Amino acid sequence: MDSPNVAWLLTAASLVLLMTPGLALFYGGMSRSKSVLNMMMMSFSAIGVVGVLWVLVGFSISAGDTVGGWFGNPGADFGMASVFQAGTEATELDGSEFDLILAAFGATFAIITVALISGAVADRMKFSAWLIFAGLWAVLVYSPVSHWVWGGGFLSDDFLFEGMTAPQDIAGGTVVHINAGVAALVLCLLLGVRKGFGKEPFKPHNLPFVMLGSALLWFGWFGFNSGSWWEADVFAAQIWLNTLVAPAAAILAWLLVERIRDGKATSLGAASGVVAGLVAITPAALSVSPLGAIAIGLLAGVASALAVGLKYKFGYDDSLDVVGVHLVAGLVGTLAVGLFATDLNAFGDAGLFYGGGMSLFVSQVIAAVVVMAYCAVVTLVIGLAIKYTIGLRVSEDVEVAGIDLAEHGETAYEEAK
Amino acid sequence: MDSPNVAWLLTAASLVLLMTPGLALFYGGMSRSKSVLNMMMMSFSAIGVVGVLWVLVGFSISAGDTVGGWFGNPGADFGMASVFQAGTEATELDGSEFDLILAAFGATFAIITVALISGAVADRMKFSAWLIFAGLWAVLVYSPVSHWVWGGGFLSDDFLFEGMTAPQDIAGGTVVHINAGVAALVLCLLLGVRKGFGKEPFKPHNLPFVMLGSALLWFGWFGFNSGSWWEADVFAAQIWLNTLVAPAAAILAWLLVERIRDGKATSLGAASGVVAGLVAITPAALSVSPLGAIAIGLLAGVASALAVGLKYKFGYDDSLDVVGVHLVAGLVGTLAVGLFATDLNAFGDAGLFYGGGMSLFVSQVIAAVVVMAYCAVVTLVIGLAIKYTIGLRVSEDVEVAGIDLAEHGETAYEEAK
Amino acid sequence: MDSPNVAWLLTAASLVLLMTPGLALFYGGMSRSKSVLNMMMMSFSAIGVVGVLWVLVGFSISAGDTVGGWFGNPGADFGMASVFQAGTEATELDGSEFDLILAAFGATFAIITVALISGAVADRMKFSAWLIFAGLWAVLVYSPVSHWVWGGGFLSDDFLFEGMTAPQDIAGGTVVHINAGVAALVLCLLLGVRKGFGKEPFKPHNLPFVMLGSALLWFGWFGFNSGSWWEADVFAAQIWLNTLVAPAAAILAWLLVERIRDGKATSLGAASGVVAGLVAITPAALSVSPLGAIAIGLLAGVASALAVGLKYKFGYDDSLDVVGVHLVAGLVGTLAVGLFATDLNAFGDAGLFYGGGMSLFVSQVIAAVVVMAYCAVVTLVIGLAIKYTIGLRVSEDVEVAGIDLAEHGETAYEEAK
Amino acid sequence: MKLVTAIIQPHRVDEVRAALEAAGVKGVTVSEAAGYGRQKGHTEVYRGAEYTVDLVPKTRLEILVEDADAASVSEAIVAAAQTGKIGDGKVWTVPVDDVARVRTGEHGADAL
Amino acid sequence: MKLVTAIIQPHRVDEVRAALEAAGVKGVTVSEAAGYGRQKGHTEVYRGAEYTVDLVPKTRLEILVEDADAASVSEAIVAAAQTGKIGDGKVWTVPVDDVARVRTGEHGADAL
Amino acid sequence: MKLVTAIIQPHRVDEVRAALEAAGVKGVTVSEAAGYGRQKGHTEVYRGAEYTVDLVPKTRLEILVEDADAASVSEAIVAAAQTGKIGDGKVWTVPVDDVARVRTGEHGADAL
């Protein structure tokens, strides 16, 4: 890999790592003050657990020699030994370097995807259960699915899409957002609703944290999306611009929905709009024009603003709206590629509105459905296994008194003395 | 544009976008707890409104074919269609790429400039009035003025400065800071003072936020200033170094003024010193040596530390000191270029202290005055138009109870329950 | 220096500057609410004092022509005049550029090292005494020691290690962390313990700040470590990856120690684990493989988690655990290089576990001991000089009422009104 | 008139409010408090050292009532706040000489 | 001696303090409270669902006075805190057996 | 029964608590307050303009005691909270008609 690209990817990887603490703040601010630490700890511990596991086996499962398209051989590069050796032995710039920075870059994606799920289980999941879940899910769900989409596996044109239009997903609409959103839904269904759900509002205890968190996510997301192109060129610039304007449009859309429906445009809405716009543009940023990005941002803002209320209707306690934002906007973005992909698109195929017909749209739907199905089943199995062994949920007393004190022996804030 | 420069500009643009949420935190921390969300929402909504408008027409007004030096043709590149097409069709690295990343970079400047103004109108401006103001000002003031200075328009040597020493303004002393500072002054005069102004201190509700906000601004400002050179070379390094030491010196200067005048050096002073130093070095960073940067930082720190008290004397409620910091330090920096510009300067002309005579200084004054005059007039027109249609200001009841609740239906912090 | 490397170093330097405000937040959150501003001001003022001094003489002492290996001639490049001139006069990319961006990069290291010390003196050091200490220590301790290790001075193979295995310290295990840790120990011994030490817990007043601070440190540390290689290539990628996984492992180690010893894994532990892992990998990141980095992270996490309790045993009030984290993990990392350095290592020599024998380990020990001895003596002299002139410590009344109000005339948080 | 003051568990506030409304009480003043008593606090570990936090958060309710209602209001609070666990709190009654409504300047029972 | 307690609108504190000073009162203890009453709270919308927040922030003032001053102090507070809007608050007076000044151990009127 | 209320300096709470325990008091309710009085506040400078902050943070303790213990508890608090500096605070005693323990519904001295 060329030095300029390495320069950009070192930056991009740093940016993506920052997203997980940014998410911790975004989710933590939305929690109640008695459970903010636990919420943040789910993200921080994901960095610990998934970071180490990625080096040990995750990278190999994701990028190693494919085993029938299903997953990379976990033994192929245990401990990243060969990618490390190949890289450091090279005396000049060649392909081997490519691997080491990209292997590192990949770790940050695995981490944030796992952390995203935690928003659905606020206030009530045992910390030990979370740690186990995080590790198993990273290895059994994230790593193989990333292999399918980015590792030349099942969802590439060597396998399922052979002879079909290949789906377009530059930065992980399926692998990251739909995947995390489905896992969140399954896990919160297994956990059950919090005491007071639907009666008390469980309002965010610190909205400036939520806003700052959303800003750190956005900042990091430039690395996430533009870094996924692996080169610092005009296409990275295109992705960057789309990653700016889609969330900008989604803020406006979300605030407009609130203004019309509730009479007031909220700061929580603005912060949520940022994330919804970012999620939706994630698969689409290389496929669409800036105007297409605005359209996708508007769609995602409206869709997610309406979707976050569904949990009250259907009675699943998706506490911080992982389903409403990541699954819904992830689907909006993934499907919108099938409509808005331009014919100037680096991937090749155009979408319906740019004369490409329905075939790209169909491929996008198939990719989304496959990931949803696999994720739902495996997450359910992992969740049930934990539920019936060590248990998923803290006691009601702990929930009422606050999970921070019971699980971490701390309170987030200390009064002046 | 070369790949290394793209690598740097992708980073720089990301850094500049982070400045606006950084500003939201800086301003938000300085607000009272009952109006912090509204303050932050003015920045977040500026990203939404200005981000989308930049793609639609702002970029074209700023960088499109000039209409008599006054502004770029807004129809020339509506929706950034041609810059996008030119970029993505290029099969090899050529000039077209240059445009797409720089067009994106430009959006972040438009956004932060608008957001800067909001500090003057804390606690009392209708959110709907702000949204309209932000959009109109971005299109009618920011975009044309940026065309004059950076788009080869009125303030370039093709027009007003033909045959004269061209003014030097690497990153926007005039376009960004003087511009925003004047707009802030006009707008707060139109709005009138807050209930209690001059009697109550309206103290910052969260000084750690203010400090963190100033730090995020500084961090982003490296992208703002160094990115404005468009190349990752020794001049970018020079700019970077000056962007480090000018604020460092300004912190010391501000604290010293406070120590002498008030007996105590405050954290609010340190954070304000950071921003004053950054503002002052913005036009000067490519023109001066590190020692020149220290001198400018010291001057700006002293000038702004003294200037923030003027509002009490003259009775304008520049709530969070946009005039005292951005206008005053912006003028200090813009004029100081005429004195401290070295003869090693990439722009060419030296200032008074380096044997260049008065001509550069005169040009700096002219550029500043032209921008101030245009901005004052157009901002006044926009402000009056809003005042006499939907109104600029919330009711006194809302101001007393807190604008967050009335305009956004939220309170920033929720007590433990 | 090549443009891609400049692109990366502009980014890296920005990242490192962000570390100091990140540290301010990390330390500030751990303070009590009545002293958070003073704690943050020690970091912010370090940027001011050390930033300016670095330009004036620090850079020259660190990188100027050596005076017998002891320090660079402070007059050699006063005000960075020659590095600035050489850089900006160059018409093409050559060695001179190299200097300007690296000189700037170096400033950020000097700043953060000084700021690190402040964690040991929370709640009780006069602000004026701190300012003087910061300046003297930067010039008399940091600058010469950095000359020894990175400027071809005393600890290079031109002097002490002539004919021996050169010690390996890519990013400052000795210069930064052991150095700051020893200074912290000396200074907190001179200051004495706080009223209530050992009886009251002095709990962190805002743990989300601590976590966010640790995250900003981590983010910045990628620039710190990977930037120290000066090139954007596979070795920078190796450093990056190790800077990810060592702290990831250290989080797990610290939480495990807490879980076993105290029954609960805390968020303060996770944030501290991040820092311990980062400190330990700082000297080692270019020497070890990802598996080696995991091992070092685990060792550092365990060692520091145990070490932070020692202050209660030995009665030194290392308020925010600078000794327990920076000195201890700095030693762990520095010595671990002697064990885990691989034979694929860009420095050349392998450690004990990779067939290199004991010689590298011995050199690592010597380098650590020399730095510790010099730092202890000179810090003691500076500290005593201040103690017996203007005094180091505020009065007990001030300590009880809160140092923020007495020294800065401010309180961090303002209640709603 | 009487002033009934109750120190209760924070999570029983809604139940007590409902009971007071049922009892015809029209206004209540609420504030935060903390208490020591038979109820033990919790231990926290900080940097490996253990500390006991023995102040437990409580909520204080103050209700002005006519003399005749004091006993029944007090009973209503006890009934609604009771969980049977140590730390449920106290309710006490104090004689009041006079009450005024700020808005109107009315005194006595009219001011309630 | 008497203890006069006032629950008032937070934004009237400065006016009341001035009135108390004018009335010769030398000390006041202030704390935060919240109240239910005739005054309605506000509704907030969260994620599309509406919730009523019916606790309204208030400030509590406590003033120890000699028996003879109780009525006039109470009137002074009412006069200064009044805005005429619902929610202006209450002022009540309670008998006090004894007061001590901590600094000196003085009792009774000397302790005020 | 009596209610002893003390307004003291926040940093004397631990000493007072110890004294109360020594005096056999089993429970205390604590809350935050702030006071004006002889003690002057401090001045803060904001943006070059000076403002006086004259509310000083205090801690309020409330202790229900049997009639016979009121005087001694009050004295114990005065002794433990005293630093001799202006601003040490006040302790006052109010008659109480009745006390109930929420957990059990007990009344009177049994409820303490």
Ligand SMILES: Nc1ncnc2c1ncn2[C@@H]1O[C@H](COP(=O)(O)OP(=O)(O)O)[C@@H](O)[C@H]1O
């Ligand atoms: N003597 C007292 N005076 C004032 N408040 C008391 C007294 N005793 C208890 N309290 C308050 O009542 C609360 C509950 O008391 P506690 O003794 O823990 O339980 P219980 O009332 O169930 O026996 C305490 O936290 C404290 O706030």
Ligand SMILES: Nc1ncnc2c1ncn2[C@@H]1O[C@H](COP(=O)(O)OP(=O)(O)O)[C@@H](O)[C@H]1O
């Ligand atoms: N019976 C009561 N006991 C204690 N406090 C009361 C009572 N009634 C009202 N309050 C307090 O007085 C405040 C104002 O009362 P409210 O009924 O809203 O208005 P108004 O007094 O103007 O009729 C309430 O918020 C509450 O704090």
Ligand SMILES: Nc1ncnc2c1ncn2[C@@H]1O[C@H](COP(=O)(O)OP(=O)(O)O)[C@@H](O)[C@H]1O
């Ligand atoms: N008349 C009063 N009524 C209620 N509280 C009072 C009164 N006078 C003083 N206080 C409280 O006691 C505190 C100490 O009073 P102050 O006059 O400052 O000192 P001292 O009691 O030592 O003379 C005040 O801050 C206030 O909270």
